[in-house]
C-alpha cells in the first residue's frame with residue numbers, strides 16, 4: 403500500500419544532495435552544501451560542528 407506522500411502526485415523532482423547537518427542531537431539544523439561558503443561550517447542555530455551527509459531533497463531550479 404502506497405501512502406499519499408509516497409505516490410508523488412505532484413511532479414516534484416528529487417535528487418540526492420550533499421548537506422551539512424548539525425551534530426547536536428537536540429538540534430535539527432542543516433544547510434545545503436552548495437549554499438555554504440565555509441569548508442568547515444558551524445550550525446547557524448546552535449554553533450555546533452556540522453558533518454556532511456546525503457539527503458534526498460527537492461531540486462531547486
Ligand SMILES: [Zn+2]
Pocket residue numbers: 424425426429430431445446447448449450
Ligand atoms: Zn545546531
